[in-house]
Amino acid sequence: xxxxxxxxxxxPHIRRRGLEGGLSSAQLQRQIALLEHETKSLKAQMQGMQRxxxxxxxxxxxxxxxxxxxxxxxxxxxQVEKRGDYTDWVERYDRIDAADCDxxxxxxxxxxxxxxxxxxxxxxxxxxxxxxxxxxxxxxxPAGSLPSGLKAAASADWVIWxxxxxxxxxxxxxxxxxxxxxxxxARLIYADEDELDxxxxxxxxxFKPDWNPDLFLGRNLFSSWVAIEAHLFEEAGGVRAELPPLxxxxxxxxxxxxRVGSKQIRHIPNVLAHRSAFEVKFAGRPxxxxxxxxxxxxxxxxxWAEATQFGYRTHYALxxxxxxxxxxxxxxxxxxxxxxxxxSIVLETDYPNYEILLVDNGSDDPEALAYFxxxxxxxxxxxxxxxxxxxxxVLNNAAVARARxxxxxxxxxxIEVVSPDWLxxxxxxxxxxxxxxxxxxxxYPDTTVQHGGVILGVGGIAGHAHKHLARSDPGHGGRAQLAxxxxxxxxxxxxxxxxxxxxxxxxxxxxxxxxYNDVDFCLRLREAGFRNVWTPWAELLHHESAxxxxxxxxxxxNRLAAEAAVMQDRWGKLxxxxxxxxxxxxxDSEDFDLAWPPRTSL
Numbered sequence: 001x002x003x004x005x006x007x008x009x010x011x012p013h014i015r016r017r018g019l020e021g022g023l024s025s026a027q028l029q030r031q032i033a034l035l036e037h038e039t040k041s042l043k044a045q046m047q048g049m050q051r052x053x054x055x056x057x058x059x060x061x062x063x064x065x066x067x068x069x070x071x072x073x074x075x076x077x078x079q080v081e082k083r084g085d086y087t088d089w090v091e092r093y094d095r096i097d098a099a100d101c102d103x104x105x106x107x108x109x110x111x112x113x114x115x116x117x118x119x120x121x122x123x124x125x126x127x128x129x130x131x132x133x134x135x136x137x138x139x140x141x142p143a144g145s146l147p148s149g150l151k152a153a154a155s156a157d158w159v160i161w162x163x164x165x166x167x168x169x170x171x172x173x174x175x176x177x178x179x180x181x182x183x184x185x186a187r188l189i190y191a192d193e194d195e196l197d198x199x200x201x202x203x204x205x206x207f208k209p210d211w212n213p214d215l216f217l218g219r220n221l222f223s224s225w226v227a228i229e230a231h232l233f234e235e236a237g238g239v240r241a242e243l244p245p246l247x248x249x250x251x252x253x254x255x256x257x258x259r260v261g262s263k264q265i266r267h268i269p270n271v272l273a274h275r276s277a278f279e280v281k282f283a284g285r286p287x288x289x290x291x292x293x294x295x296x297x298x299x300x301x302x303x304w305a306e307a308t309q310f311g312y313r314t315h316y317a318l319x320x321x322x323x324x325x326x327x328x329x330x331x332x333x334x335x336x337x338x339x340x341x342x343x344s345i346v347l348e349t350d351y352p353n354y355e356i357l358l359v360d361n362g363s364d365d366p367e368a369l370a371y372f373x374x375x376x377x378x379x380x381x382x383x384x385x386x387x388x389x390x391x392x393x394v395l396n397n398a399a400v401a402r403a404r405x406x407x408x409x410x411x412x413x414x415i416e417v418v419s420p421d422w423l424x425x426x427x428x429x430x431x432x433x434x435x436x437x438x439x440x441x442x443x444y445p446d447t448t449v450q451h452g453g454v455i456l457g458v459g460g461i462a463g464h465a466h467k468h469l470a471r472s473d474p475g476h477g478g479r480a481q482l483a484x485x486x487x488x489x490x491x492x493x494x495x496x497x498x499x500x501x502x503x504x505x506x507x508x509x510x511x512x513x514x515x516y517n518d519v520d521f522c523l524r525l526r527e528a529g530f531r532n533v534w535t536p537w538a539e540l541l542h543h544e545s546a547x548x549x550x551x552x553x554x555x556x557x558n559r560l561a562a563e564a565a566v567m568q569d570r571w572g573k574l575x576x577x578x579x580x581x582x583x584x585x586x587x588d589s590e591d592f593d594l595a596w597p598p599r600t601s602l
Contacts, residue, residue, distance in 0.1 A: 005380030123164025436530030439489025
């Protein structure tokens, strides 16, 4: 039976503030986002850093980490104005010379077997794409042109479908063949890409994550080309030549992905394709919607696709009787924040079945205590008094044990609901097979992004993706506007099945009482085989760090350093290489800027 909490009758209701610019006018949103991006970016960054407890406390750690890395690399970073200069970056780190070519030829000569590659371009390729290839064990046939009865595996070990207008660098086929030799379990291979402008200049790189099934439903992660093991190509039914080229590749990739495991999909973190800037299209199309819906039908997924400005959105169907969700909100005093948080949940949330557990961690403000007592008398709201010293993990674990819901939602008390379908969106994803936790798109009060997923390694341990980005900005490769897997999401707003929470042991009370407990929790879910999904379609405001204020005391710094050491000991390998990120992207900031130098080589 569905139920929703009620508010104390005597409490003044808050008026919905919503998001600046309104949700009903896409044009106004774009104008506001542009103004914010142009005139408020520096101000937002400064204010965000001043608000952020973790930023202030970890400044010495970040400085030491970066300083050490630069010493080891033997070179300083370029001038600040050069950070985003992709042309300069390409000249420094993405060129091969004659010596490189000789070395790669010697490596090829040492292989015991050379994979045979069958190239299937869906149209004309960029000039010179094949003439200068370092690897020559390939043949070419137009996509969809295999005669009836002719098997791809009869003439090749791998099939490479290539998008029209794509230009392959000379080392592309060699890099693909090298992956085949090094990873015999592989059945699908893809790589990073960029674009060529009218003058042949390389622009707009897309440095992709390792295999990311949720992002793949938002845009074709393979896009420019996909290498397919020949028998898999046959099993999937080959190319549907009647489709437009963009959807042709997406449809083929979807049918292949349905037949393989995640460990059989390999990502090469090098730019191995240059797309024509005039051909690149990110907006979703009706043909793409049809291709995705056919995929959902084949896989028995109760979902449907919607075209968006930057790709596709997947809508997962909720059960006819939506499960109970227990929303857990720890607090100490902070009456204005708590009232805003709870009343925004009750007044704005359209999900029909949830309860609220407010964990009072030793409040002593009479007004706050009176409000909490009034809340406790309301249907669907329970106030739990916990007098123990502050330990975020302890407070949440104890509340989860008392939760009645099939799912639990961890919320900070400085969260404000502004989109009615936030909880329905998060629950619908959390109920999908293979999903662990689900995180939301959190915005600062000025509507710039506060949380767009968690990137491991940024600032030493972890940072928030796309921080301070304008709300409507697509971000790197459109990722700020597409649902996707991250290694972790923040527990400022996190939904997970209660059984999974308990299966992995909840938050670490003993070693991570304040910081990084949510990251550690997500990584344990990942280790158990579950994905942590971030969705941009659940938007909430986050008045970050308003609850506990700024902690700069030596005790706080020492505690944080100890918790950072725990994370390094426990997850050092993942922190060094986050599969949801890319070694060509920086660890010095949260904006997906270029790494100088990259943490990979050609």
